[in-house]
Amino acid sequence: MPLRMIDHPVMLLPFILLAVSFVLGGDVGWALMALAFWLVVYISLTGDARIERGRIVVRIGRPVPLARKEVPLDEVVEVIKLPSASGIRLIEQFQRPWVPLGSFATGIFIGILFLYRGEFYGVLWIYVSILSLLNFLFRPSEKRNRVLASLIVSLASALALLYLGYLEFVLVIALYGFFDAIFVNENGQDAVIIRTERERIVLLGESTSTESFIEEIKSLLAGGSNVPAP
Amino acid sequence: MFLLPEAMERVWLMRARGMREVEIARELGVSRQAVNKALRDARVKLFEAFFGLAEVFSWEIARINAEKGFMVARGRCLGRSVRVYAFYIPGKGLRAFFEGDFPDYVLRHAVELGIIDEPDREKLIRALEG
Numbered sequence: 606m607p608l609r610m611i612d613h614p615v616m617l618l619p620f621i622l623l624a625v626s627f628v629l630g631g632d633v634g635w636a637l638m639a640l641a642f643w644l645v646v647y648i649s650l651t652g653d654a655r656i657e658r659g660r661i662v663v664r665i666g667r668p669v670p671l672a673r674k675e676v677p678l679d680e681v682v683e684v685i686k687l688p689s690a691s692g693i694r695l696i697e698q699f700q701r702p703w704v705p706l707g708s709f710a711t712g713i714f715i716g717i718l719f720l721y722r723g724e725f726y727g728v729l730w731i732y733v734s735i736l737s738l739l740n741f742l743f744r745p746s747e748k749r750n751r752v753l754a755s756l757i758v759s760l761a762s763a764l765a766l767l768y769l770g771y772l773e774f775v776l777v778i779a780l781y782g783f784f785d786a787i788f789v790n791e792n793g794q795d796a797v798i799i800r801t802e803r804e805r806i807v808l809l810g811e812s813t814s815t816e817s818f819i820e821e822i823k824s825l826l827a828g829g830s831n832v833p834a835p
Numbered sequence: 836m837f838l839l840p841e842a843m844e845r846v847w848l849m850r851a852r853g854m855r856e857v858e859i860a861r862e863l864g865v866s867r868q869a870v871n872k873a874l875r876d877a878r879v880k881l882f883e884a885f886f887g888l889a890e891v892f893s894w895e896i897a898r899i900n901a902e903k904g905f906m907v908a909r910g911r912c913l914g915r916s917v918r919v920y921a922f923y924i925p926g927k928g929l930r931a932f933f934e935g936d937f938p939d940y941v942l943r944h945a946v947e948l949g950i951i952d953e954p955d956r957e958k959l960i961r962a963l964e965g
Binding site: 678679680681682683684685686687688819822823 | 875876878879882886890896897898899900901902965
C-alpha cells in the first residue's frame with residue numbers, strides 16, 4: 606500500500622456525509638450513506654505520495670484526486686523516517702490530530718444513533734471508525750497488539766451482526782478483519798514525516814513504500830542541485 | 836570536504852540561531868527574497884550532503900534536519916548496530932560521531948544553535964532522537 610496522508614481535512618468528508626445522511630433519512634439519506642461508504646474505501650485505497658518534478662506531491666484519491674498537496678523539495682526543512690521499530694505513537698505526530706479523531710468520533714456517534722433508531726448498519730460504521738483509528742493509535746512497534754485489536758474489533762462486530770441476524774454482513778466483516786490482520790501482520794507500518802517551515806506532513810505506509818520514497822528524495826537531491834552562492 | 840559557500844553559510848547560521856528572515860535581511864543589508872533563496876539553497880545542499888554521507892557508509896537514515904544541520908542514522912560497526920549522529924559545523928564541514936561520543940565543540944555548537952540549552956551529552960542525544 607502506498608504512502609498516505611491521514612490528517613488532511615478531506616478525510617472527514619465521508620463522515621460528514623454520514624452525519625448528513627442520518628439527519629436526512631429516506632432515499633437521499635441512503636444515497637449519501639452509500640456515497641460516504643464508497644468514499645471511505647476510495648480514500649483508504651487510492652491515496653499516495655510521490656516525487657514529481659522536484660516536488661513532493663500528495664494526492665488523496667486516484668485517478669480523481671479529492672485533494673492534492675505539493676511541496677517543493679527546497680521548502681523541506683526536515684525529513685524523519687519512523688521505521689516499525691520506532692516507539693512513537695503516530696497520533697502525537699499529526700499536525701491536525703482533530704481530523705482522524707473527528708472522523709472516529711463522528712463515525713461512532715452516528716453509528717450509535719443509527720443503532721438507537723433500530724438500523725443495523727450502525728454496527729458497520731462503528732466498525733469502520735474503530736478500524737481506521739487503529740492504524741495510528743498504536744506505536745508501529747506494537748504490531749502484535751494492533752493485530753490483536755483488529756481481531757477483537759472484527760469479532761465483536763461480527764457477533765453483534767450475528768445477534769441482529771444479518772449473516773451476510775458477518776461474512777463481510779470476517780473477511781475484512783481477516784485481510785486487515787494479515788496485512789498488518791505481514792507488512793507492518795512505517796511513517797515518513799516531512800516538515801516545512803509552515804507545516805508537518807505525516808505519511809503512513811508499508812516499509813517498502815517508505816524506503817522507495819526516501820530513495821526518490823535521495824536520488825533527486827544527490828542528482829546535483831549545483832546551487833550557486835547568493 | 837563539503838562546505839557551504841561563505842555567504843550562504845552566514846545566512847544559514849543566522850537562521851539556525853533563530854533569527855527571522857527579515858532580521859537577517861536587515862542585518863546583512865540584502866532583500867528578504869535573497870535571504871529566502873539562500874536558505875532554500877542551503878537546505879538543499881545540506882540534504883544532499885547528508886544523503887551522500889549516508890550513502891557512502893551505507894547508513895540507514897532516521898532523521899535529517901537541514902534547519903539545524905544534523906542527521907541521525909543507524910550504521911554497523913564491528914558487526915553491531917550503532918547510532919550515528921552527523922552535524923554540519925560552520926567552517927569545518929560535516930562531522931559524524933558514533934553512539935553520542937560528542938567532543939566539546941559539538942556540544943557548544945548545539946547550544947549555540949538552540950538544539951539544547953546547556954552542553955549536556957544526554958540532553959543532546961534526547962534532542963536529536965526527538
